[in-house]
Amino acid sequence: MTEPIRRLALVVGARPNFIKAAPILDALAQIPRIEVTLVHTGQHYDPLLSDVFFDELSMRTPDVHLQVGSGSHAVQTGRVMERFEEFLIAQQNNGRPIDRVVVLGDVNSTLACTLVASKMGIPVAHVEAGLRSFDRTMPEEINRVVTDSLADLLLCSEPAGVENLRREGRGGRQIHLVGNVMIDTLFAFVEKAQNRTILEELNLLPGGYGVVTLHRPSNVDDPDQLRGLIGVMIEISKQLPLVFAVHPRTARALEEAKLKRQTNGSQIIMLGPQGYLDFLALTSQAKLVMTDSGGLQEETTALGIPCLTLRSNTERPITLTEGASMLVGNDFDQLRAGVEAVLDGDYPNGRCPELWDGRAGQRIARILADSLGLPAIEPVPALERAAA
Numbered sequence: 001m002t003e004p005i006r007r008l009a010l011v012v013g014a015r016p017n018f019i020k021a022a023p024i025l026d027a028l029a030q031i032p033r034i035e036v037t038l039v040h041t042g043q044h045y046d047p048l049l050s051d052v053f054f055d056e057l058s059m060r061t062p063d064v065h066l067q068v069g070s071g072s073h074a075v076q077t078g079r080v081m082e083r084f085e086e087f088l089i090a091q092q093n094n095g096r097p098i099d100r101v102v103v104l105g106d107v108n109s110t111l112a113c114t115l116v117a118s119k120m121g122i123p124v125a126h127v128e129a130g131l132r133s134f135d136r137t138m139p140e141e142i143n144r145v146v147t148d149s150l151a152d153l154l155l156c157s158e159p160a161g162v163e164n165l166r167r168e169g170r171g172g173r174q175i176h177l178v179g180n181v182m183i184d185t186l187f188a189f190v191e192k193a194q195n196r197t198i199l200e201e202l203n204l205l206p207g208g209y210g211v212v213t214l215h216r217p218s219n220v221d222d223p224d225q226l227r228g229l230i231g232v233m234i235e236i237s238k239q240l241p242l243v244f245a246v247h248p249r250t251a252r253a254l255e256e257a258k259l260k261r262q263t264n265g266s267q268i269i270m271l272g273p274q275g276y277l278d279f280l281a282l283t284s285q286a287k288l289v290m291t292d293s294g295g296l297q298e299e300t301t302a303l304g305i306p307c308l309t310l311r312s313n314t315e316r317p318i319t320l321t322e323g324a325s326m327l328v329g330n331d332f333d334q335l336r337a338g339v340e341a342v343l344d345g346d347y348p349n350g351r352c353p354e355l356w357d358g359r360a361g362q363r364i365a366r367i368l369a370d371s372l373g374l375p376a377i378e379p380v381p382a383l384e385r386a387a388a
Contacts, residue, residue, distance in 0.1 A: 006372040013043035013109025018053035023184035023361030041109040042067040052275040080112035106140040129154035130161025131315035158318040179355030187358040193280035206285040215247035223257040237267035324350030
């Protein structure tokens with residue numbers, strides 16, 4: 001008797017999701033009897049935050065685009081819920097019901113699609129489950145906690161995620177330590193990225209500059225905090241040129257506070273949002289990174305690049321205990337000291353954590369197949385898309 005087709009809906013909505021989805025899609029494509037519908041909610045809709053990733057990561061075009069756009073957390077979450085429910089109902093009515101929904105990370109789309117699927121009785125798998133900052137002022141923390149409370153398959157990127165979930169009463173076959181799928185994509189593309197010409201275009205040498213990203217409200221919404229950060233960046237740039245990849249939210253804050261002009265004459269290179277390959281070219285060859293991004297904490301850990309994290313907490317503690325990341329919060333003296341330590345060669349070296357090996361997507365695909373009752377499969381080959 002032929003095994004029935006099992007149908008997954010894999011949800012992406014924002015820049016980090018695309019990077020995580022690519023290796024999962026690759027691995028699932030090699031498993032018979034699984035049909036994957038790629039659903040793009042449109043939470044990130046700017047081409048440089050969305051479309052370019054599909055091109056550069058050789059990802060297939062989304063099967064469904066919900067086109068929710070921007071809005072407050074409530075508005076955006078509500079739109080995703082409404083439109084994702086319509087999609088799931090249409091699949092049922094067409095005789096092609098979704099057997100499992102797969103969500104990634106901690107964005108509003110993750111929460112919204114988990115809520116809809118759970119209320120419709122469709123099981124949910126959460127990739128990057130169990131991460132906790134223990135800071136409920138972060139919208140992402142609310143998204144993580146609620147998603148994990150509803151998902152029945154919890155796929156963790158680091159041991160701390162497993163420990164957090166067990167403390168919250170989850171256990172048994174629900175929890176799987178699979179490694180970091182974002183690092184699959186990084187390892188697959190880093191060589192290709194370093195062959196890009198962006199360093200030459202910016203007159204930079206490998207190891208001769210730093211990279212800065214800022215987007216969290218705690219750093220960019222308070223004009224005084226942002227003004228202080230810009231001042232410190234100008235100081236640092238006198239010793240080390242800085243590439244500042246400016247998020248749209250940050251660009252608005254700089255404009256409103258009239259701070260952009262302060263960087264004139266400094267060694268700060270202001271760039272808009274970058275595609276995946278150009279940005280990886282910059283971060284992978286930097287002397288150091290200063291950021292409030294969770295994903296960059298992980299990528300610098302895998303690359304062995306010193307990372308000064310402009311936050312007072314992190315949901316990714318392995319980047320502190322094993323990686324080369326250090327929390328500096330909003331302490332400008334600590335930020336200066338961290339930069340000096342890097343420049344003096346006194347900054348501690350990190351290492352790439354176990355299971356951050358480029359094969360997390362393969363492990364996830366096998367677990368998803370098992371959860372759908374499909375027969376055991378052989379491991380699929382290592383990712384080689386970047387060479388294509």
